[in-house]
Amino acid sequence: MQTPETYQESTFRDRPTTFSKEGKRLWLFPKMPKGKLYTIRRIIALTLLTFFYAAPFLRFRGEPLIFLNFLERKFILFGNTFYPQDFYLLVLAVIALIVFIVLFTVVYGRVFCGWVCPQTVFLEFLYRPIEYLIDGNSEQQQKLAVQEMDFIKALKRILKHGIYLVISFFTILTFISYVTGTVELGKMTDGWPFKESGLLMGVLIFTGIHYFVFAWFREQVCTMVCPYGRLQGVMLDVNTILVAYDYKRGEPRGKGERGIKGDCINCYNCVDVCPTGIDIRNGTQLECINCTACIDACNSVMKKVRKPSGLIRFASEKSISEGKKVKFNARVIAYSLVLVVLLSLITYLFTVRGAVETIIIRSQGTMYQEYGNDHYSNLYNLQTINKTNSEVKLELKLISPEGEIILLGDSIQAKKGEVAERNLLIVLKKETVKTSNCPLEIGIFENGKLIDQIKSTFIGPNSLDREATGRK
Numbered sequence: 001m002q003t004p005e006t007y008q009e010s011t012f013r014d015r016p017t018t019f020s021k022e023g024k025r026l027w028l029f030p031k032m033p034k035g036k037l038y039t040i041r042r043i044i045a046l047t048l049l050t051f052f053y054a055a056p057f058l059r060f061r062g063e064p065l066i067f068l069n070f071l072e073r074k075f076i077l078f079g080n081t082f083y084p085q086d087f088y089l090l091v092l093a094v095i096a097l098i099v100f101i102v103l104f105t106v107v108y109g110r111v112f113c114g115w116v117c118p119q120t121v122f123l124e125f126l127y128r129p130i131e132y133l134i135d136g137n138s139e140q141q142q143k144l145a146v147q148e149m150d151f152i153k154a155l156k157r158i159l160k161h162g163i164y165l166v167i168s169f170f171t172i173l174t175f176i177s178y179v180t181g182t183v184e185l186g187k188m189t190d191g192w193p194f195k196e197s198g199l200l201m202g203v204l205i206f207t208g209i210h211y212f213v214f215a216w217f218r219e220q221v222c223t224m225v226c227p228y229g230r231l232q233g234v235m236l237d238v239n240t241i242l243v244a245y246d247y248k249r250g251e252p253r254g255k256g257e258r259g260i261k262g263d264c265i266n267c268y269n270c271v272d273v274c275p276t277g278i279d280i281r282n283g284t285q286l287e288c289i290n291c292t293a294c295i296d297a298c299n300s301v302m303k304k305v306r307k308p309s310g311l312i313r314f315a316s317e318k319s320i321s322e323g324k325k326v327k328f329n330a331r332v333i334a335y336s337l338v339l340v341v342l343l344s345l346i347t348y349l350f351t352v353r354g355a356v357e358t359i360i361i362r363s364q365g366t367m368y369q370e371y372g373n374d375h376y377s378n379l380y381n382l383q384t385i386n387k388t389n390s391e392v393k394l395e396l397k398l399i400s401p402e403g404e405i406i407l408l409g410d411s412i413q414a415k416k417g418e419v420a421e422r423n424l425l426i427v428l429k430k431e432t433v434k435t436s437n438c439p440l441e442i443g444i445f446e447n448g449k450l451i452d453q454i455k456s457t458f459i460g461p462n463s464l465d466r467e468a469t470g471r472k
């Protein structure tokens with residue numbers, strides 16, 4: 001850990017770890033991590049990757065599991081169709097997500113980056129393992145990088161980059177199928193080259209970008225481009241739980257007698273596995289994506305030298321400086337509760353969202369009408385949005401006050417995704433209309449089951465009209 005004195009001498013903050021003094025790119029050859037945390041990360045990453053590539057082919061209630069048609073503004077999530085009318089839910093979800101990310105980062109650091117961010121998942125669990133498979137481990141990769149080009153090296157380079165390009169190509173097609181659906185994409189890509197040259201061009205351009213990011217640009221996305229990484233400085237504080245080196249226990253580092261030296265044997269294993277090339281012993285750094293590879297590496301070293309694990313661990317700066325265990329203090333508990341409430345709220349809003357949405361408003365500019373001798377009527381416009389995956393047939397009943405609903409035109413039927421519009425009359429007995437603005441409650445029924453209740457008003461004669469007609 002840096003003290004004010006050593007900090008002045010340090011060079012680690014002078015430039016990014018992937019840049020030489022002259023400003024040239026320094027290629028990283030991180031060792032493949034091994035350990036409990038890496039195993040858990042791999043399970044999570046492989047689950048996410050499988051889901052990503054399989055989801056466009058999966059169906060739920062006859063619909064794609066996930067369908068994000070931004071062009072037609074139609075979205076399907078787990079069998080639920082969302083239309084522009086549900087835009088407020090999207091806005092709420094985005095606001096809640098931003099608050100969630102900020103609070104989560106304040107309490108638990110940048111765990112998202114190292115565990116579920118697509119950049120890390122693709123790089124560390126798809127592209128990097130292919131590199132280990134073809135080019136060998138970290139040392140072999142370094143040797144290969146500096147050796148003269150020969151047949152074997154050329155073969156390895158062609159094989160690796162060929163596989164990278166194929167993966168990038170199918171990854172871009174997968175992304176597109178989330179927008180178009182697999183059936184439509186199948187039609188668009190029928191024949192070779194694709195039927196539509198514009199599509200082919202787009203796919204090739206994005207394949208090139210994807211390949212460039214994962215074959216060459218790599219960790220620089222996290223250390224130099226990603227805005228979330230840049231925000232760490234304002235979101236973290238001494239109580240934030242993150243991957244941290246216990247300098248109290250580890251320093252002074254070096255191989256030496258117990259009691260004279262600290263527990264860190266200065267083996268650099270934690271640096272060798274770091275995908276962003278930093279030394280976590282220098283303290284919390286912007287480049288740390290909390291991937292926990294250094295925790296696994298150091299724990300295995302501690303096991304070999306028969307010292308307790310956890311020299312690098314999830315801890316807050318405060319807990320390390322005070323030599324105490326991380327405690328779930330009031331702030332952590334309060335923020336965690338807010339996170340749970342936010343998640344519950346979003347889930348609730350999505351689940352209570354009406355699958356059939358009906359709007360009934362009185363026709364603009366119309367007044368009450370005499371209907372026969374004993375009744376008044378008002379004209380209304382009805383709009384029904386069917387967000388279900390099947391046709392709906394609705395009936396209307398006046399819940400209060402007593403009266404009649406007369407539908408003008410066909411019965412209310414709306415096919416999947418359709419909007420049905422009708423006009424209707426509400427007819428009330430004159431003695432029921434006691435004020436000029438009489439409250440109404442209309443029940444919406446589907447197959448005899450009440451699915452919605454709508455409040456509206458009924459215009460009646462005002463007091464002057466009543467006096468003129470002698471009606472009370």
Ligand code: SF4
Binds near residue numbers: 245
């Ligand atoms: S792996 Fe552990 S012991 Fe080795 S240098 Fe890193 S902190 Fe020190």
Ligand code: SF4
Binds near residue numbers: 280289293
């Ligand atoms: S310092 Fe550790 S947790 Fe941070 S990026 Fe490097 S290996 Fe991952």
